[in-house]
Amino acid sequence: MLAEERNPLKVLSLGSRNVAVIVNLETGRDKGSEDALDRLTHLVSGDLAQVNQLILQHMQSDVQLIPQLAGHIIAAGGKRLRPLLTLASARMCGYHGPRAAGLAACVEFIHTATLLHDDVVDESALRRGEASANVLWGNKASVLVGDFLFSRAFQLMVQDGSLRVLEILSGASAVIAEGEVLQLMTSNDTTTTEQAYLEVIKGKTAALFAAACEVGAVVADRPKVEQQALDTFGLNLGIAFQLIDDALDYSARQEALGKTVGDDFREGKITLPVILAYLRGDAEERGFWQRTLEKVEQDEADLRHAIQLMERHGTLKDTVNRAAHYGAIARDALGIFPDNAEKRALIDVVDFCIQRGF
Template sequence: MSATIHRLGSRPEPSLEPMLQLVAHDLNLVNAVILERMQSDIPLIPELAGHLIAGGGKRMRPMLTLASARLLGYSGARHHKLAAAVEFIHTATLLHDDVVDSSDLRRGKRTANIIWGNPASVLVGDFLFSRSFELMVEDGSLKVLKILSNASAVIAEGEVNQLTAVRRLDISEERYLDIIGAKTAALFAAACRIAAVVAERSEAEEAALDAYGRNLGIAFQLVDDAIDYVSDASTMGKDAGDDFREGKMTLPVILAYARGDDEARAFWKEAISGRRVADSDFAEAIERIRASRAVDDTLARARHYGQRAIDALGGFAPGAAKDAMVEAVEFAVARAY
């Protein structure tokens, strides 16, 4: 066990580059599986799927599967198909999310639903979900199948939970954390955990990797939700203020509303109900969030969960894989600065 104590913020300009370098060869093999399995005799399917899969995403979730396998010294090849399955689950949820949210931009490009329409996006998302389950079945492990199928169900529950929380000011921080723990962190956790299964490691190591992924996923989403109020479309890859206009009760809004005076609360009631969604209203929302220090505290919580992710790696041997996984956490949190 390493004697080094990792602390968030201890590295200058953290990046995903160490993880990318660590898994580069494996990721090429995963990308080959993705390219092969998104093919279909129906030309619209690979065309639409390719728009998002080749659209500049970081491949963070499959990289976590590969890095976790490297951390454990796994030398087989089962994790390549499973990492592709993880990416297909993620891509399918993005296709469906963009339809639900009526999004115009994803990763700085027009969304598939804007180009091809909602029905095609939903159905190609279904196709990718099906492909992911084919890959799981081919692996042959019921335990892997259970972990990834459960994560898929939890993600869907999280999305429905979020849908029922839209335009409701009574959403608590606890419920918000339940939502992001399901819709984002569940797949991060599963992506890491399945590496311990294929490497035939102990339940304790499975649980540690699950905790790493889950806490990283929560930190990642907290930062995403903060960025919506401090960044622009070119940085985010989506329209600034999307969450605001959709009436999503993310943590910056929950905190700003809780801390606001009567005037501020009246503003948030109108804004979240959908009656104040102009650019000037979004500008006012930013000012009110800034005055309440809601973004600062959202990012402080992200750092807390990021540190928990790093701590979960404490029992693993030091080396390039562990260092890269620590820096991936630091990168996830540093995106907002």
Template sequence: MSATLHRLDAGPAPSLDPMLRLVAHDMNAVNSVILGRMQSDVPLIPELAGHLIAGGGKRMRPMLTLACAKLLDYPGTRHHKLAAAVEFIHTATLLHDDVVDGSDLRRGRRTANIIWGNPASVLVGDFLFSRSFELMVEDGSLRVLRILSNASAVIAEGEVNQLTAQRQVETSEERYLSIIHAKTAALFAAACRIAAVVAERPEAEELALDAYGRNLGIAFQLVDDAIDYSSDEATMGKGVGDDFRDGKVTLPVILAYARGSTADRAFWRDAMMGHKSSDADLVHATQLLRTTGALDDTLAQARHYGQRATDALGGFPASAAKSALTEAVAFAVARAY
């Protein structure tokens, strides 16, 4: 592992703990909504949904809704149902993603599609999407509905864009960033922005929280791209090198391909087409990512977007919520070290 993937300072690692403490009471209410709304008279639905929802995820997106509401001193409870809607959208996309990718691990556990099959996973994902829209409609705000429904459409567009870019090793950096803006950052942005809507704050604050979430989401995904090649299964919660074996052309690959020799480019073309997918090939790929600086530069981009997320909070007064949201950015980036 290159030195850049180790933390160089001796201070405490950034953590989500401040955010977890900040929103603990509200998160209990959100979890109650989630558990209640994933129930159905069809037993397979709560069984399959519960497998993923109880699978140990950080619940970062609904926590962001709650933390942003704290930042704005929102005293109500509307954000509880909306945070649950955000989590249902995210969970539905995970169920669909695992089917598309043929994944067999998620957060260290067997995926729902491996246990119950692809048709059940797709249909329960549809159920959770529907539940999320029920929760939005119950809230009654057309503005909230517009933000979350638009995010749902953008996520789907991003996933289709990624699917059509799969194994296309000459995918541009610009196109790849547009994919992660859509498939990852859109829901982070919406999760944060809706807090300003329910708190009835000015549009400038809406846009600031949108920018915070969007840039955090991009940083989060870029780090994921890097640690797929430089981490272990315990950190990733999925198989190491899954992106490599699936032919996903992520930013590290795009940079390494652009900077590589003729032989290196031939290797990447073969690898992304699925002709080189052994453990030895993954080791060679990782070496190329390091020698070309592709991993370092992917993480540098993640830090850049992380700084933009932090800067977006600049107009809000100092508070425990602002500190927790700022540390969440540092946590997202530091996962690679």
């Protein structure tokens, strides 16, 4: 969809904090869902300002390189999607106290720490359109400042003082690390199954989404069934989010987001669009994937050919379809919660995540 085809419904949702705009016109999806994220941000704007303040405060250190490097990656922005999930989940559960902001900052610190380590492991040069920290300050600094932010995340959790919260977030951290190692092991293996790949993204992405949402119910002191519902919501939203990210890595729309197209391809990273193309391809095509992604022998024209193969077999489209499936599970998981502005905004965020892929 081109930008100029976008949505006339924008007006409907502007400033209408409590109106759930279900944008189901094909041409309306994209802009409507961007508004969804704005709407969510607006709903929790007071808490979010507090989160940003906590982030700034806790990334300080007498060791100057730490706030410099951390400030670069944290200021580089991003959508603060994970903290938003914590804040909105807590509010949806009726919690309006100060603990959600601390935990949201903690979640963002864990996320930022993993980004720093990911960029080292992936040898990435760009992060959100800017030179990545490993390029600017080197791999060593990125590893160590990542460790620092990770430790700060734990200090923030400890300050919160809830052992249940500590259990959820420390458990998520271990699962994230496991997912990253699993990804390293499946790297360059074109025979990776869809199931194995699902385990990777559950770890590297979805576990933190799940934890971010679940702690919202915990601080609100809601029953186990609601905690589990938010865990399910976050997990499936996270899977959907990552699948869309993987599809976008081969999509021209990626460039509009300030990201390089074909990073995963160049690193020989095996994601669902590739797994499906390999499974659906003939012997010659499999030879192509083995050469380019297992042996990582690539020339100029290979990325274009890879995208052509994906389009021929509809694997980008089907990756988005798979994402839509997990998105649907996420939406349904919120069914037990009474209708309110935050619930509607969270559901709209699911749509936002999926629709990035169209």
